[in-house]
Amino acid sequence: MTILSQILEHKIISIVRGTELQHMLPVALALHAGGIRLIEVTMNTPGALEAIRLLRAEFGDDMAIGAGTVLDPESARAALLAGASFLLSPSLNVETIRLTKRYGAVSIPGAYTPTEIVTAYEHGADIVKIFPADTISPSFIKSLRGPLPQIPLMPTGGIDLNNIRSFVDAGAAALGIGSSLVPAKWDITTDSLEQLTHKAAQFVRATQ
Secondary structure: OOHHHHHHHHOEEEEEOOOOHHHHHHHHHHHHHOOOOEEEEEOOOOOHHHHHHHHHHHHHHHOEEEEEOOOOHHHHHHHHHHOOOEEEOOOOOHHHHHHHHHOOOEEEOEEOOHHHHHHHHHOOOOOEEEOOHHHOOHHHHHHHHOOOOOOOEEEEOOOOOOOHHHHHHOOOOOEEEOOOOOOOOOOOOHHHHHHHHHHHHHHHHHOO
């Protein structure tokens, strides 16, 4: 199975931002136990590249590890060399898309308007991240799917258990789930990790 097909099948990309390196594996294992199979480590997380290496070595093909908040080709190359198999950005940078595709990885740049979405797709984006999604409604995704059915869309930002199903029903191909699943700062304990597994399972069920 290709990375792109994994993303389209499992839909949820869990965004891990700010988690310390020593906690990265326990968090990832808790997410995996809840059914999450896609993790994005943001590049503005301290030790992000080492975290990507660690998770890639631990999970192999059992979980796809990507890098997020990739703003330029230099960061993209570093993340890919660390083992990231898909890259996400909050914005549209054509050179970053080109470098990602040159390395055979999945490119998910950020966009907001129809013009940006089409531009990203024309330059090789596999999926286009609609960001920030907390400023739109699921109907925005449904409206875009009308004239642009060929472009997979991934709303990110503000997706939670109350609205995730609505975004799926509107035609979202994937979803970026951030602090509503893994907070940037939280007390990581055995109990909180168990709660994370439970919440991850709730998100997964909501997409099925």
